[in-house]
Amino acid sequence: MATDIPAPAAQPAAxxxxxxxxxxxxxIAMIAILVAVWVGFGVATNGVFLSPRNLFxxxxxxxxxxxxxxxxxxxxxxRHIDLSVGSQIGFIGVVGALVQTQILPIDGTHxxxxxxxxxxxxxxAIGLVNGALVAYAGIxxxxxxxxxxxxxxNAAYMLNEGRTISPLNExxxxxxxxxxxxxxxxxxxxxxxxxxxxxxxxxxASRRKRAQFGFPNPPASMAFLTIGAGVATIVAFIAVMNAYxxxxxxxxxxxxIPVLILIMVGVSMSVxxxxxxxxxxxxxxxxxxxxxxxxxxxxxxLTLKLFVLMGLLCGLGxxxxxxxxxxxxxxxxTMMELNVIAAAVIGGTSLSGGVGTIVGGLLGALIMQSLExxxxxMGVPTPLQRMIVAVVLILAVLIDLAYRARxxx
Amino acid sequence: xxxxxxxxxxxxxxAFGGVHAVDRVSLRLERGEVLGLLGHNGAGKSTLIKMxxxxxxxDSGDFYVRGEKVDIxxxxxAKELGIETIYQTLALSENLDSIANLFIGxxxxxxxxxxxxxxxxxxxxxxxxxxxxxxxxxxxxxSSLSGGQRQAIAIARAVLFKAEVLIMDEPTAALGPxxxxxxxxxxxxxxxxxxxxxxxxxxxxxVFALADRMLVMRNGKMVGTAPTKDxxxxxxxxxxxxxxxxxxxxx
Ligand SMILES: Nc1ncnc2c1ncn2[C@@H]1O[C@H](COP(=O)(O)OP(=O)(O)O)[C@@H](O)[C@H]1O
Ligand SMILES: [Mg+2]
Numbered sequence: 001m002a003t004d005i006p007a008p009a010a011q012p013a014a015x016x017x018x019x020x021x022x023x024x025x026x027x028i029a030m031i032a033i034l035v036a037v038w039v040g041f042g043v044a045t046n047g048v049f050l051s052p053r054n055l056f057x058x059x060x061x062x063x064x065x066x067x068x069x070x071x072x073x074x075x076x077x078x079r080h081i082d083l084s085v086g087s088q089i090g091f092i093g094v095v096g097a098l099v100q101t102q103i104l105p106i107d108g109t110h111x112x113x114x115x116x117x118x119x120x121x122x123x124x125a126i127g128l129v130n131g132a133l134v135a136y137a138g139i140x141x142x143x144x145x146x147x148x149x150x151x152x153x154n155a156a157y158m159l160n161e162g163r164t165i166s167p168l169n170e171x172x173x174x175x176x177x178x179x180x181x182x183x184x185x186x187x188x189x190x191x192x193x194x195x196x197x198x199x200x201x202x203x204x205a206s207r208r209k210r211a212q213f214g215f216p217n218p219p220a221s222m223a224f225l226t227i228g229a230g231v232a233t234i235v236a237f238i239a240v241m242n243a244y245x246x247x248x249x250x251x252x253x254x255x256x257i258p259v260l261i262l263i264m265v266g267v268s269m270s271v272x273x274x275x276x277x278x279x280x281x282x283x284x285x286x287x288x289x290x291x292x293x294x295x296x297x298x299x300x301x302l303t304l305k306l307f308v309l310m311g312l313l314c315g316l317g318x319x320x321x322x323x324x325x326x327x328x329x330x331x332x333x334t335m336m337e338l339n340v341i342a343a344a345v346i347g348g349t350s351l352s353g354g355v356g357t358i359v360g361g362l363l364g365a366l367i368m369q370s371l372e373x374x375x376x377x378m379g380v381p382t383p384l385q386r387m388i389v390a391v392v393l394i395l396a397v398l399i400d401l402a403y404r405a406r407x408x409x
Numbered sequence: 410x411x412x413x414x415x416x417x418x419x420x421x422x423x424a425f426g427g428v429h430a431v432d433r434v435s436l437r438l439e440r441g442e443v444l445g446l447l448g449h450n451g452a453g454k455s456t457l458i459k460m461x462x463x464x465x466x467x468d469s470g471d472f473y474v475r476g477e478k479v480d481i482x483x484x485x486x487a488k489e490l491g492i493e494t495i496y497q498t499l500a501l502s503e504n505l506d507s508i509a510n511l512f513i514g515x516x517x518x519x520x521x522x523x524x525x526x527x528x529x530x531x532x533x534x535x536x537x538x539x540x541x542x543x544x545x546x547x548x549x550x551x552s553s554l555s556g557g558q559r560q561a562i563a564i565a566r567a568v569l570f571k572a573e574v575l576i577m578d579e580p581t582a583a584l585g586p587x588x589x590x591x592x593x594x595x596x597x598x599x600x601x602x603x604x605x606x607x608x609x610x611x612x613x614x615x616v617f618a619l620a621d622r623m624l625v626m627r628n629g630k631m632v633g634t635a636p637t638k639d640x641x642x643x644x645x646x647x648x649x650x651x652x653x654x655x656x657x658x659x660x
Contacts, residue, residue, distance in 0.1 A: 209527050277522040280505075284513050287504030294464065294500040296485040296514035354504035 026348050026403060030363045037367060041374030049374050052244035056253055059241070060177045062369040063258035064089070064321045065336065066362050069343040070269040071313040073361040074279075074306060076344050077286040079353035080134065080141035082310050084148030085317075085340055088126055089333025091152040092318035095122045097165035097328030100172065112171035120315035126152065127311020128304070135303035149337065156330035166327035176323030177256035185242045188254030192238040199230050258320040262362075265316065270358040282306060287354035342389070343368050346396040350404075367392075413476025415440050415605040416461070416492075416574055421470030423456055430456040432629040433470070438574065438605040443596060445620030445637065446609045447649055453629040454609045455497060458576045461607075462494035463487040474574075485514075491573035495580055497609075499563045503552035507544060508533045510551055511566045536569045537561070540595060556583035564595065575599060578609045593619055613645050627652045 041049035048054060068085050075082050096119040104111045126148070133144045174181040183191065203226075207217045217223075237255075244253045255263075273279035281302050284292040293299045322328050347364030349356030368389060375385045416438040423431040431453040438444050446454050460467045463484040472479050474490050481487050487494070501510050508526075511533050519525040530547065537544055542561035544554075551559060560583055567575055577596075581589040596619050600606055610616050616623055617637055625632040625648040632648045635658055640648075644655035 213527055213531055275523050277516045277518060277524060280509060280516060284502040284505055287502040291500040291502050294484050296488050
């Protein structure tokens with residue numbers, strides 16, 4: 001048998017083109033919808049919606065659901081569901097607050113990170129239980145996490161007899177974005193510069209490496225477009241966050257800490273989904289559980305890790321919302337699981353498994369939160385808000401199904 | 410133990426509920442040998458090889474690889490012993506691209522489990538080129554590939570990981586004549602390199618064209634085994650259909 005290798009240039013670029021975000025039509029459609037929502041509310045509220053103040057608050061509000069949505073995308077991609085995330089938020093919040101007020105000195109220097117660690121550990125432990133019941137006991141995740149939804153909400157109540165714990169440690173509160181909870185102008189610009197440098201570095205490194213092995217790269221114009229869009233988004237985002245002046249000090253707010261956390265989680269989860277074995281296996285599992293097992297992947301351990309990851313993110317999400325409220329109550333996060341699932345689904349995550357993106361989930365969360373925020377500004381009554389969000393959810397799935405049917409995927 | 414057979418199964422048995430899918434079957438496979446596994450639908454061929462590739466454990470019976478007794482409980486165990494399987498169902502993840510499918514569970518990584526996509530793509534291109542299977546675009550999802558292209562990916566996956574034992578369950582069932590011929594060439598080529606191949610087929614022409622030896626199963630039991638050159642196609646058919654051993658093989 002000959003060992004002639006066909007000239008790679010004769011073949012279309014593998015990987016890079018189809019996997020790059022901008023060429024994904026669905027993603028472009030979602031960005032268009034987000035822009036339409038923003039422009040619509042901007043006009044309807046005489047620009048109030050697009051004011052730095054409102055956008056800053058929007059960024060704060062989206063951070064918890066956004067963090068959870070990245071995990072939920074993985075869960076749904078793997079053909080599972082986690083209905084317990086909202087209850088976990090409440091339970092973990094009470095645990096963290098108890099650690100701060102009962103075990104540690106409330107104003108101690110180390111209180112913030114030890115209680116944060118306790119919250120992450122609690123989340124991971126809950127995820128471990130969920131994952132073990134799903135993966136090793138074979139109970140459907142719907143049932144396990146429905147149980148978790150009821151269990152942890154009421155366990156949160158039992159922990160502190162339903163009393164709200166407040167105030168919380170001052171350093172801890174920065175995680176929520178209040179009180180010295182944003183980076184300020186200079187640090188925000190630095191963060192933006194680092195992000196832009198990273199985008200350029202990885203884009204160049206990837207093209208270099210492909211060229212070195214003689215693989216075709218996507219056209220340079222495409223690369224410039226993608227990079228340009230990324231850089232423009234970063235610049236605009238930093239500019240808006242710096243344009244917002246904190247009410248008390250009149251200083252530029254800059255990126256809020258929870259938003260920075262969300263961005264780091266989003267980037268990490270996105271990289272994991274595309275570049276890490278774990279993400280690859282999760283997508284394979286969702287596409288074909290049998291094939292994945294036959295290929296030698298330990299699918300039970302994979303499922304266990306998946307739920308532990310979701311639990312960790314619940315710990316982080318709980319820290320953000322609890323810190324922002326400066327209070328831990330057993331009811332915190334009630335119904336949040338529905339918002340998180342809706343965000344993932346609006347973001348194009350298929351409930352039949354195997355399909356979804358982290359960016360999509362984050363955009364879904366942003367669209368949901370924008371709708372809510374905009375309708376509040378317009379004075380739409382709460383019940384009507386929820387009804388409209390419900391219609392948007394159904395519409396999103398309908399459009400997604402139509403798109404899939406047409407593109408034959 | 411260089412003279413030990415590559416694979417030896419002794420009295421392997423598997424029942425599903427009341428169905429004796431495989432009933433005390435023994436099998437030997439030498440290096441560079443192509444063993445044709447023949448039998449009607451439901452004869453137990455797939456079940457037999459699934460025990461060897463770790464899909465499910467045998468109820469009883471012993472497995473030897475290169476003369477050593479082994480315990481194969483999971484697909485990973487078989488792969489670690491150099492046993493690669495191309496399943497009848499192909500076992501591909503349709504929502505992933507060809508390269509991802511070639512490496513599922515065995516991704517090339519650079520650090521902490523992060524994948525080295527360039528190295529994977531290079532190995533994939535080399536293997537596919539060597540097999541002379543032309544895939545239009547390695548980045549297309551498997552769900553949009555043709556039956557023959559999927560088969561090529563499934564075979565390439567086994568070749569890529571340098572199987573010592575290659576099990577092929579009905580590898581040409583979904584293929585046209587041209588692709589079938591290609592698979593035939595590939596089987597000869599791999600056997601020439603010393604790889605032992607178990608070729609499952611219900612088409613006795615395939616087996617006569619490619620196999621050195623055949624093993625016939627019927628209703629879960631072993632009818633007999635014989636070098637292909639010692640039996641005629643009619644005799645093989647009689648073994649498959651009626652379970653009759655040709656006179657030359659009766660002792
Ligand atoms: N997973 C299974 N569960 C129950 N019965 C099975 C299973 N796999 C195979 N069988 C039964 O075992 C017998 C042998 O099947 P199989 O090994 O697939 O035959 P072949 O591959 O020779 O066509 C058949 O009666 C089949 O119905
Ligand atoms: Mg079969």
